[in-house]
Amino acid sequence: MSRRLTVEADGGSRGNPGIAGYGALVRDTDTGALLAERAEPLGTASNNVAEYRGLIAGLEAALAIDPTADVLVRMDSKLVVEQMSGRWKIKHEDMRRLALQARDVSADISAAGGSVTYTWIPREENKDADALSNVAMDGQTVDRRLDREDAAAQTAATAPADACGSVPTLPGTPVRVVLVARAPGEGSRTAAAAVAHLLGSAPRCLLTAADDAAVETAAEVGAALGTEAVVDAAWDEDGDLVEAWDRVVARGGTTVVVCAADAVRAVLAHLLGVPAGRSDRLAVAAGSLAGVEVWADGRVSVAFTNRT
Incomplete structure (x- = not known):
């Protein structure tokens, strides 16, 4: 047959x-x-x-x-x-x-x-x-x-214990990161629905900063994606955000990060070369999404920001 x-x-x-x-x-x-x-x-x-x-x-x-x-x-x-x-x-x-x-x-x-x-x-x-x-x-x-060399990555991404393991990158496929600005209450559910709509069934790792507001939002996002959140304190507002970003990129695949709006703004400023004193010009609303692609040759593309 x-x-x-x-x-x-x-x-x-x-x-x-x-x-x-x-x-x-x-x-x-x-x-x-x-x-x-x-x-x-x-x-x-x-x-x-x-x-x-x-x-x-x-x-x-x-x-x-x-x-x-x-x-x-x-x-x-x-x-x-x-x-x-x-x-x-x-x-x-x-x-x-x-x-x-x-x-x-x-x-x-x-x-x-x-x-x-x-x-x-x-x-x-x-x-x-x-x-x-x-x-x-x-x-x-x-x-x-996903039925070939990426199949192992898909299997890992569906298992919470291994969801944030390294993912082999296929030729022509960038590393994708969705930054979610934490939001209280209904804002968390709105953000979760936006992430689920954006990613569909694509495998992903879900990271969250350690503060209560971020964890709350990450719980809603995780429920929408069927993925458990992994706490990474480096994504806190006073954490080493550049190091945290580099680790996400090195992992490969698709990663969703929930953190404070100021942390999202700081990462975008770093990627876009915006001076620290002017980063407040980047609009990042609570519960909004920012999408970034990083290609194998080092090119970075900010696909969208402040999306709800």
Whole structure:
């Protein structure tokens, strides 16, 4: 019997057309195991173009994993599902070109002995792909194969005792850090929901400063992510934040850090080269998120700040 894979894909455009990006992932249909994730910014494009690009990326990822698999594509785009199923005509030239690309990948899977079928799902059932597409619209690129050398890292990240162990970095994949400014009460829950929406099912380590407010916020974030927080006092406001940052980067993978707004501001000032006396010009609200990518060549990209 052929292996069964599920592709979940999504795309979005902030403005339609506007800042666009897609997200796609591949799961083992029978076990639910996450095997691959892809996301890419597209510049200015329409929502439909982004949806199709997500489909193509998902099919290509499935083809790379097992070209003989029976692939089920799940998308919340009625347009793409109906057009790719042959029930709706494709009138727009951009859509036609992208549909042909998707069909070419499908044909490669069929030629190897596999198959591709499509089903529409409600938006709320496509949250992980949607989260990846938002990562892309924030300017980040993701290309991860979790069924190979990164599989051990994924397994470790699901076990609290080992969640913050070192993670091998795949070529072309940056180290990602999400800094969360602690917030009391309802602010903690809002921050937790924002982190869960951003990361979806991506493996991550969760660190927190030692103060009560940070631990409270980290508990909410951990509950949303299904990950236990690890206390690291170096992330306290009077801790060695540069050393703490360097350790997170050296670890690799994706790390979420909960700490005081002033600590977030200090790290961003360090990365951006902002003089200490001017760091207060960086807006960091309680409960907000800042995202940073660090590439293998040392390049640092602050993807977003003060996001809620």
